[in-house]
Amino acid sequence: MTAFLDVKDLRIHFPTDDGLVRSVDGLTFALERGKTLGIVGESGSGKSVTSLGILGLHKGGKAKLSGEIWLDGEELVGASADHVRGLRGKKMAMIFQDPLSAMHPYYTVGDQIVEAYRIHNDVSKKVARKHAIDMLGRVGIPTPDSRVDDYPHQFSGGMRQRAMIAMALSCDPELLIADEPTTALDVTVQAQILDLMRDLQREFNSALIIITHDLGVVAELSDDILVMYGGKCVEYGSAETVFYHPEHPYTWGLLGSMPRLDRERTERLMPIKGSPPSLINVPPGCAFHPRCPHAARTEGRSQTEVPELLKSGPGHLVRCHMAPEERKQLWESEIKPMLETT
């Protein structure tokens, strides 16, 4: 018995002139209906590639996929492009970041929702239009019957994101992937959108994957959190675990660089030093070691040996050379107090 969505050892590699880009390198996770998974990582960590991979949008391109993606008992990696296309929009849908560029500038919002609906539902334009207005109303757009004929650029950012959500939800997808759904929005609107998504998820009982670089976003919604770095999962656990008992130095870094509403503006963020690794020449050993302030504690292993993703507690997986006790102690004694005081 597998989960509703079961991803096993997913690898997505892109051959380029400069070498093989290992965007996703052995990712495994599972998600049930009605549950939410947050995938967190910096840009280039492979999280967006993962979502596109699940949707089958790499098919026919240059990407080389291996591993397994099981959706509701169907394996998708080996399935035909056309079959996966039929599932797209209907069984699984996606909400993209920056709806201004993700929506076609030349078609009205209504047209774009109608199009999405009619691909999978054999209905007249009129019916589809009604449905589109209905959907716009459900995502909280006022006077949807007039806004339906507006173009994306006539919407405000938040409205646009709502419209995007309406489009994604138009066919009642069972799996919804939201890629940075709030990044382009200002903070108050962010909260509204997140509320909306939570409400809608409950209503539709769909499985939701939220992809973001912002731990704050997933904190509000997620049941589980997967932290990605260099195409690999470095920490996995329930939202509570990852937030309150994180054990990977990268997760600590993310927490440190997270702006919080409850912090004062003058407070200093603690960004992670350095930049994300090249996915062509992934650093040997632990991919994070060049940026890891604790790399010295591993007696050089971090530079030569790729750490395994190992169980650290119930439902908690961490990929680090440091011993679990050492990590826990570090967190409790050094990192946590620092995050709280600064």
Added chain:
Amino acid sequence: MRRKALTTATAGLTLAMALAACAGTPTQTPGQGQSAPASSGASGAAEVADAAVGKIYNPSDKKGGTLKMANTADWDSLDPGNTYYGYALNFARLYGRSLLMFKSAPGPDGNTLVPDLAESLGKSSDDAKTWTYKLRSGIKFEDGTPVTSKDVAYAVARQFDKEVHPNGPSYLNALLDWPKGYKGAYKSKDADISSAVETPDDSTIVFHLKEPFGLFDYIVQMPMTMPVPKDKDTGTKYQEHIISTGPYKFEKNEIGKGFTMVRNENWDPATDPNRPALPDRIEVQTGVNADDLDNRLISGDVQIAVDGLGIGNAALPKVLPDPALKARTDNPVQQRTWYTSIIPDVPPLDNVECRRAIAFAADRSSLFRAYGGETGGITASAMIPPSLAGHKEIDLYKSPDDKGDVEKAKAALAKCGQPNGFETNISYRTERTKEKAAAESLQQSLARVGIKLTLKPYPQDDYFALYAGKPSYVKENKIGLAINGWGSDYPDTYGFMQAIMDSRDIREAGNYNLSVKFPEIDKIIDQIKAEPDAAKRAELWSQIDHMVIDQAVVMPSVYGKALYMRGKGLTNVFISDSQQMYDYVGLGVQQ
């Protein structure tokens, strides 16, 4: 390079009117026109080069078919009172009948004047000042109205108005004794013109000349005497609806695009011994791309290039090496001389020895090639071309292989006081590749004796009006040499030479005579006008020719030849000496 399709006109009308004592003795003996070809029903004659030069190619009297013609440009006007292009004069005979016409016959025979509207050639008074023509009976306009002498008189009076009809020749304006202040049929509507033209009855027309003019028959063969019905004359618009008297009338005429002609039912062959009128229909397209036209001639889509300019440069390399195509060409020598004017107004060319140095140094074999070699012309040593009376080769500057005589040139330069040569400019018409090649040839050959030429190209439309033909410009810009060319207007030496030899005609601008300014020559021209004996006139022309060559004010390069192509499916094709191109009256279509 296609030339602008003007026949070169004898410019100096003030003089033309005189030709004083020629007393009605034209150079050619009139012969009764009988141009119907001998054999009939020939089906596809063998294609041979020059088959239509001096003889008839594929003779036939079979009627029917459509003759397809095309023109690279457009008529100056189809109006017989307003046209002067050579091909237009040739062509006008298809839709109009003038008092006389050139016989439609090959070679020299085609140079004969025959009566057309008139019963016979003109009868002149003893002093050659009054010319009388009697009209044939039974000639009608296309609408059935009979043609009377009054229609001819009206045609002459209407063309007088050069404001309305500026294109046509003004011979009749200059020759006839018009009343003072006469402004033509439009502006002087009720003027009495009997001092110039009289119509004592409907079939007689009498011309009164100011001064004697022996060659008047040559004038009335031009389209100006084609009758125009007064009530149908619409001035500048008459060209759109011409009332035909010839075998063909206009069915549809779109000025600027083309026209079609069909048989004129009111043309009675019994009144017209000159025109076989073989095709049933004639289609003419104007404004056709020259290169395309040549291709269409080759393919057979068009049968005649009506402008009579010959095959263009682009098609030559295709036609000449191909025996099958070459066999369809005719390459007649024309009454045209390509030459260089050496202008004495520009020092040091005011010294005859400096001019001679140029004539000695020029490489004439190279000039021959510049003008197109074999098919372009034959090397010339005199101005008068071979088919005109008075032609003699003048070998004053002969050199081995025609390559020029450097030694003699240097000696002449020394006599001129310029032993190391000098610098001057040479003008030519930009658009004309052959003239450019000629100028470059001279530049090279003259450089051998230290004469440095700078090339000065000018646009051909303004060449004579603003540049080489304008003495003040020539002096200011030191144009010592000017590439030039001249063709006869009608086949007589006078028609060829007078305009380029008579210094009294030189105007402020627009001259074709750029360098011949000798009072002695002017005197001989007067003498020629007074000379009744054709042989003596020819002798006097030779004298003039010799003088200008000896004085080196002109330097002939070649007598021009044209290269024509016979379209496919034509019968009865020939080149007449009068038209110097295919005779359009004779043409028929293979049935």
Added chain:
Amino acid sequence: MVTYIIRRVIGALAMLLIVSIVTFGIFFLVPRLAGATPEAFAARYVGRGASMDTIKLVAERLGFYDPVIVQYGRFLKGIVLGTEYNTGAGVEHCPAPCFGYSFINQQPVWPSLMDRSRVTLSLGIGAAVLWLLGGVATGVLSALRRGSFFDRAAMGIALAGVSLPIFFTGMISLSVFSYGLGWTAPGGAWVDVTIDPLQWAYNLLLPWITLALLFAATYARLTRAGMLETMGEDYIRTARAKGLLERRVVVKHGLRAALTPIVTVFGLDFGLLLGGAVLTETTFSLNGLGKFSVDAIKNNDLPAVMGVTLLAALFVVVANLVVDLLYAVVDPRVRLS
């Protein structure tokens, strides 16, 4: 929007006025300044060997003795109010817009222009359809199969198409297809579309292809570049994520956006078509505006030159206006902001 259009129309009229002044200046004033006398002007419109009297009469008739500004005023007046024309045998009224009568063949210029426009428009529209379809299709396929043999071959041909002059391709294709194989109509073939549409198309096929080849190349390259850009846009990914068929993604979402710059360029190209038409019409002996303008300039037929220049300018100005309006239709962002 209405004020915008009014403003544009006024601007267009001003532009036409300037064009007319410049053209008039080039053909009437500059030669004067260079020392040409009224007689030198008139000498172009008489037969060779015409006497000075004839030349003076013609100069008088054509108004060359008047100051240039007066001549220009007369020209403008003719356009606005019409003018009288003396045929010698009578007086004819030339209704507005009267661009005068040809100095060469005495035909009124405006009707000639209208008549010739039919040929040029036939040529232009047919060629435009071909080059748009051909160019855009090639560009799309090239972009989708970037780097493939097809892409390389198409872009190679496109380069050649842009580089080869019409009189070369035209003459070659005429001599091969019309005169050699006899597949297509010979040069100069023309039937109005209202008389025989099939023959019309058959006659124009070769000129269309020749002219289209020149432009299609540009459009193929333009489309290819545009498609490469738009197919990488986020909204294409969105369209795919909806589960759209790839064909529909390409055409409805990709091409639609890539077409915007093509519409712009197309409008301008169509306005400037006269330039291409000059060569095509000359090569194929078609009596359109292009050939008309060549003949007019060659013959110094000043009224004809003025007429065709202004018409061409009008063409360009209108095309520009249409492009701007069309742009708003194609791109809603322009329309509403």
